[in-house]
Amino acid sequence: MFNLVHFLLFVLHHLLQAQALTLPQDISALKAFKSSIKQSSIPSWSCLASWDFSDDPCAVPHRTRFICGVSCSPDATRITQITLDPIGYSGQLTPLISQLTQLTTLDLSDNYFFGRIPSSIYSLRNLQTLTLTSNSFSGSIPDSVTALKSLETLDLSHNALSGKLPKSLNSLTSLKRLDLSYNKLTGFLPKLPFNLLELALKANSLSGYVSKSTFDGLTRLEVVELSDNSFSGTLGAWFFLLPSLQQVDLANNSFTHVDISKPAGGNSDLVAVNLGFNKIEGNLPANFADYPMLSSLSLRYNRLRGAIPLGYSKKKSLRRLFLDGNFLIGTPPAEFFAGDTEVTGSLGDNCLRGCPANSQLCSPRQKSYAICKRAYSGKPRKKK
Numbered sequence: 001m002f003n004l005v006h007f008l009l010f011v012l013h014h015l016l017q018a019q020a021l022t023l024p025q026d027i028s029a030l031k032a033f034k035s036s037i038k039q040s041s042i043p044s045w046s047c048l049a050s051w052d053f054s055d056d057p058c059a060v061p062h063r064t065r066f067i068c069g070v071s072c073s074p075d076a077t078r079i080t081q082i083t084l085d086p087i088g089y090s091g092q093l094t095p096l097i098s099q100l101t102q103l104t105t106l107d108l109s110d111n112y113f114f115g116r117i118p119s120s121i122y123s124l125r126n127l128q129t130l131t132l133t134s135n136s137f138s139g140s141i142p143d144s145v146t147a148l149k150s151l152e153t154l155d156l157s158h159n160a161l162s163g164k165l166p167k168s169l170n171s172l173t174s175l176k177r178l179d180l181s182y183n184k185l186t187g188f189l190p191k192l193p194f195n196l197l198e199l200a201l202k203a204n205s206l207s208g209y210v211s212k213s214t215f216d217g218l219t220r221l222e223v224v225e226l227s228d229n230s231f232s233g234t235l236g237a238w239f240f241l242l243p244s245l246q247q248v249d250l251a252n253n254s255f256t257h258v259d260i261s262k263p264a265g266g267n268s269d270l271v272a273v274n275l276g277f278n279k280i281e282g283n284l285p286a287n288f289a290d291y292p293m294l295s296s297l298s299l300r301y302n303r304l305r306g307a308i309p310l311g312y313s314k315k316k317s318l319r320r321l322f323l324d325g326n327f328l329i330g331t332p333p334a335e336f337f338a339g340d341t342e343v344t345g346s347l348g349d350n351c352l353r354g355c356p357a358n359s360q361l362c363s364p365r366q367k368s369y370a371i372c373k374r375a376y377s378g379k380p381r382k383k384k
Contacts, residue, residue, distance in 0.1 A: 021076040022058040029099035030057060030070065030079065037091035041112065047085045071105075078102040086110030086134075093137075095120040107131040109155070114138070117156075122147050133179070134158040141180070146171045157181040157200065165190050165206075180204070181225065189214045200225040202249065209233040210250075220244050227251040227274065235275075237261040240291075244269060251276040251298070260285035263292075272296040276322060279303060284323070289315050300346070301325030305376070308332055308347070321345040324364070327375045328352055336361055351375070 034051050042048045047069030051057070055065040057079065058072035071081035079100050090112035097106070098120035106121075109131050116139035117132065127148050133155045140163030141156070148154075151172055157179045164187035165180075175193040179200040188208035192199065194217040207230040215221070221242055227249045235250070237259040246269045255278040263270075270291045280302040288297055289311030295318060304326040312321065313333030324346035331354040332347055347355055348364040351372035355362035 021056050022072065022079065023077055025099045026079045026102075027053065027057060029094075029096045032094045032096040033082070036094040037089050041088055041090040043087060046087055046089075048089060073102060081105040081107075083107040084109075084111060088112055090114070093118055093121070097121055098123050100124065102126055104150075105129040105131075108135060109133040111135055117141075119144055124148065126150055128174075129153045131155040132159065136160055138162070140164070141166055141185075143168060148172065149174060151175055153177045155179040156183070159183055161185060163187075169193065191216070192218060194218055194220075196221055197244075198223040201229070202226060203228040205230060207231060210235055210239065212236060212238050215239070215242065218242060222246045222269075223248075225249045226253070229253055231255060233257075234259065240268075240270060240273075246270060247272045249274040251278070253278050255280055257282060258285060260287040262287050262290045266290065266292065268292060268294075270294055274298045275302070276300040277302075281305075283307075284309055284312075284328070286311055288312070293317055296320040298322040298345075299326070304328060306330075308352075313343075318343055321347075321361075324348045324350065326350050327367070327372065329372070329376075331355075332361075 030051065031053060034048055037048065050065055050067045051069065052065040057066050057070055058076040069082065069084050070079060072078065073080050080102055081104060083105060084107065086109055088111055092115040093113055095118040097118065101124065103124050104126055105128065107129065112135060113132070114136040117137050119142060122144040128150050130151060131153065137156065137159040138161065141161060143166045145166055146168045152174050154175060161183040162185065165185060167190050170191040170193050172193045173195060176195055177198045178196060181200045181202040183204055185204040185206060187206065189206065189210065191214055196218055197220055199221065202225045210231055222244050223246060230253060232254040234257040235255050240260060241264065251274045258275060258280055268291045271293050272295065276298040277300065280299065282304065283306035284299065284304055286309040288294060289309060297318065300322040306328065307330035308323065308328055310333055312318065313335035319342055321343050322345040328350040329352065332352055335341065336343060337356055337359050345361060346363060347361050349367060351367055355366060
């Protein structure tokens with residue numbers, strides 16, 4: 001009988017211990033996190049509403065409290081993830097977030113957080129995913145962000161961040177995905193982390209040249225989105241020879257020249273290129289036709305001249321082609337208008353002859369003879 005009582009007391013002791021599993025500093029940080037959010041923006045059915053600290057955050061099962069928004073370590077002692085539901089929480093991010101030293105994921109996307117991102121967040125050395133997209137964070141991105149050596153995904157897009165990119169961004173050696181699009185960032189591109197797979201910086205006010213040194217060693221880079229900035233100058237042939245490159249969007253910048261080489265050994269994973277709405281001069285780059293997987297190409301609304309390369313029309317992989325808004329001359333290749341063609345897009349608003357009016361590819365209509373004559377200093381071929 002004594003042994004049974006002793007056993008029951010032992011079990012009861014451990015059950016009582018289980019009621020307070022989470023480290024006190026983590027609980028304190030979660031309380032500060034919730035209290036920094038406006039109560040009026042926390043619906044009764046939301047994840048944050050279920051954060052009732054009369055229960056331990058890591059106690060299981062979660063029946064009515066802490067039902068979502070937070071995850072714990074396997075031993076149920078540390079907070080490892082905060083992933084809020086995107087329902088419009090409004091408030092500031094507390095500096096006490098730094099007490100969650102085992103945090104690997106912080107995702108507050110699609111809410112109304114505002115103010116500066118607290119500098120203390122950059123002391124979270126175990127953080128792998130930092131996603132604050134679609135909020136109203138302001139201020140700059142400090143150099144201290146490079147202390148996040150475990151970071152694999154950094155998404156601060158769709159905020160109001162300003163200032164320059166950190167100079168030592170390349171020291172984020174684990175970073176694979178970087179998205180700072182739709183902010184107010186300025187300045188030049190610094191050297192990028194060599195493990196990067198996806199780069200998105202579109203819709204900022206970045207400027208300067210896209211230099212080879214910035215992309216040096218990026219053998220795994222697949223996606224580059226730099227559209228809607230103020231990049232200028234020549235885009236060198238090295239760029240499209242990046243070995244893993246698949247998608248490129250550099251539209252709405254001020255590039256003036258593009259050099260395109262044939263891919264080494266005829267091999268390339270390049271699928272889509274958008275260079276529209278720049279200031280690119282010269283002839284259409286014929287070597288794009290040698291990229292075996294290219295299916296979408298846009299060079300619309302630049303200052304390109306000359307004839308459409310015949311290789312474009314013979315390229316079986318090409319499905320979307322936008323060359324409208326240039327000063328192209330000659331007769332477009334007949335293959336574009338064959339009954340079995342699968343190419344969509346536009347060759348309109350150029351100086352082409354014989355572009356069939358009943359073809360969708362020839363819309364909008366060609367430029368007037370006067371405009372074309374002026375563009376070619378009075379030396380275009382006359383219309384028949």
